[in-house]
Amino acid sequence: MNQSNVSLLDLPNEILITILKKLDNMDVLYSIMNIGNQRLDNLVLEKTFTKTLNFVLTTLNDDIVSIDDSIFNQLCINILPRIDYNVKSLILESVSMERILLAADYPNLTELKIFNFNEPIFAYYFAVESPIQRFFQQITDLIIVYKDDKNTLLMKQYPKGVHGCILKFFENLKHLSITGLNSILSLRNLPLTTCSSSILYKLCINLNTFEDCLALLDGRLKQLTTVIININSTDYHSPNVYNMDDLLNMKCFSLKCRCRKNEYDTKILPLLRRMPNLEELTLNIINSKRITFVDGTQINNEILIHMPRLYKFIFNINTRTKPNDLVHYLSNDDIQRTFTNIGYEQVCCIVNYVNIGIGICHVFSLPFMFDYLEYIGNKFPPIDFSHVVSLGVYDSVPFEHEFFIRIGRFFPFLKELRVINFESQSHISSELNFHDNQLHSIVEYSHLISLILMTVHIDYVEQFLNDRKTHLPRLTTLTVDYDQLTIVTENFTRDITRLNCTKIKELTIEESREHSKDFYVYFPLLESCLCSDSD
Numbered sequence: 001m002n003q004s005n006v007s008l009l010d011l012p013n014e015i016l017i018t019i020l021k022k023l024d025n026m027d028v029l030y031s032i033m034n035i036g037n038q039r040l041d042n043l044v045l046e047k048t049f050t051k052t053l054n055f056v057l058t059t060l061n062d063d064i065v066s067i068d069d070s071i072f073n074q075l076c077i078n079i080l081p082r083i084d085y086n087v088k089s090l091i092l093e094s095v096s097m098e099r100i101l102l103a104a105d106y107p108n109l110t111e112l113k114i115f116n117f118n119e120p121i122f123a124y125y126f127a128v129e130s131p132i133q134r135f136f137q138q139i140t141d142l143i144i145v146y147k148d149d150k151n152t153l154l155m156k157q158y159p160k161g162v163h164g165c166i167l168k169f170f171e172n173l174k175h176l177s178i179t180g181l182n183s184i185l186s187l188r189n190l191p192l193t194t195c196s197s198s199i200l201y202k203l204c205i206n207l208n209t210f211e212d213c214l215a216l217l218d219g220r221l222k223q224l225t226t227v228i229i230n231i232n233s234t235d236y237h238s239p240n241v242y243n244m245d246d247l248l249n250m251k252c253f254s255l256k257c258r259c260r261k262n263e264y265d266t267k268i269l270p271l272l273r274r275m276p277n278l279e280e281l282t283l284n285i286i287n288s289k290r291i292t293f294v295d296g297t298q299i300n301n302e303i304l305i306h307m308p309r310l311y312k313f314i315f316n317i318n319t320r321t322k323p324n325d326l327v328h329y330l331s332n333d334d335i336q337r338t339f340t341n342i343g344y345e346q347v348c349c350i351v352n353y354v355n356i357g358i359g360i361c362h363v364f365s366l367p368f369m370f371d372y373l374e375y376i377g378n379k380f381p382p383i384d385f386s387h388v389v390s391l392g393v394y395d396s397v398p399f400e401h402e403f404f405i406r407i408g409r410f411f412p413f414l415k416e417l418r419v420i421n422f423e424s425q426s427h428i429s430s431e432l433n434f435h436d437n438q439l440h441s442i443v444e445y446s447h448l449i450s451l452i453l454m455t456v457h458i459d460y461v462e463q464f465l466n467d468r469k470t471h472l473p474r475l476t477t478l479t480v481d482y483d484q485l486t487i488v489t490e491n492f493t494r495d496i497t498r499l500n501c502t503k504i505k506e507l508t509i510e511e512s513r514e515h516s517k518d519f520y521v522y523f524p525l526l527e528s529c530l531c532s533d534s535d
Contacts, residue, residue, distance in 0.1 A: 354395060468496060
């Protein structure tokens with residue numbers, strides 16, 4: 001056989017389907033639209049979109065992928081009506097949601113996931129009657145991802161509208177997830193009929209305060225078995241009394257919150273003890289002012305012995321306290337031993353003492369499964385932190401160049417980094433080294449978008465902006481002391497620090513300043529220069 005004459009269409013159907021299954025569904029559809037081959041067209045429709053259609057056009061890098069209008073029209077007019085019977089799940093951008101939903105009947109559609117949701121979209125589709133509401137009754141799984149912008153309209157204008165309307169319109173909803181910075185629910189002083197359902201069993205939601213958590217679990221959602229909650233604040237000063245009966249149906253519970261005082265002991269632990277039948281538990285908690293560190297003994301005595309059916313426990317608990325409040329300074333080994341004593345081996349701890357009178361202790365299950373970590377010091381274990389996208393580092397001992405190399409190695413997907421350290425780096429303390437002398441390999445943070453250097457020694461501004469020390473190809477947001485920035489960049493003329501500044505779109509400094517012409521040349525993409533008293 002002359003292999004040069006063999007084309008893709010000469011392959012058997014089984015091989016073609018195997019190839020198509022390796023490709024993204026949308027890419028397959030776009031590629032065959034103008035081929036005009038009926039056999040390939042039928043094979044694609046047989047293989048593609050038997051369950052899920054994904055129309056989200058935002059990539060993992062937050063870049064918008066444009067689609068030609070003619071291709072989109074062909075999808076809506078010629079493709080969707082032919083495959084709608086097989087479609088059970090739709091993943092959509094809010095701006096194109098109506099066009100796609102109205103393109104076909106989707107009789108078996110039960111799951112809907114909407115990205116870049118916002119208040120105008122809510123007002124159009126939920127506050128008034130809209131054509132797509134005919135699909136609401138058949139949806140059992142609804143996932144809404146709010147667009148994270150700086151206008152917290154939900155809190156100001158729609159404190160209860162979104163969630164209440166959703167449960168009203170989607171009467172058969174069994175799974176509801178609403179996420180994003182602007183999707184915070186407040187239930188205080190609202191009747192039991194608000195956000196109530198007799199069939200909802202899974203809920204993922206952001207709450208304003210811990211009181212909202214108590215209100216949500218007061219009986220209005222009796223069938224809940226899985227709850228994932230992110231609490232914005234644990235402040236609780238209301239005289240309201242809520243139903244505190246045991247949550248016997250609860251099987252899976254996940255809680256993320258920051259306790260500013262003693263809320264971990266007075267609120268979180270009593271809530272957990274209301275779940276005796278819990279099988280899976282995830283805790284991501286920061287304790288800002290607890291008297292003692294949370295360790296294995298405390299976790300066992302206050303949580304685990306109250307949950308005899310628990311078989312999966314994922315946790316990251318950060319405790320900050322004053323060393324004077326401790327009987328003595330506890331080491332990593334001391335904390336690790338408390339977990340060994342209760343039979344927990346897949347646990348790691350990081351203990352860090354800073355000389356301003358603060359002790360910080362992290363205890364977490366392995367592998368580390370959370371997206372942020374704060375604050376670690378110079379000593380951290382060489383384990384995989386690939387889930388972490390936001391990190392804070394804080395120490396009274398200088399962070400040398402090698403430390404940032406280790407950060408890049410063990411935190412490979414960092415998007416945000418906050419540094420707090422007032423001590424000079426010893427290896428760049430001389431005037432010669434401060435400038436262009438390259439002493440080490442270059443640190444590479446290929447995913448870093450946001451860098452916060454407001455409370456640091458000037459050496460760390462040099463560390464990150466000098467492209468012979470650190471490479472930041474995606475840095476777009478910088479928070480920094482303006483005087484330090486001016487010195488390090490030599491009044492915005494120094495070439496060796498120019499590269500890491502060229503893509504910055506948002507610069508946050510401590511006070512308003514008048515900028516030179518060189519400043520704007522140095523930051524050619526700058527969209528905003530913000531003022532902040534502290535960070």
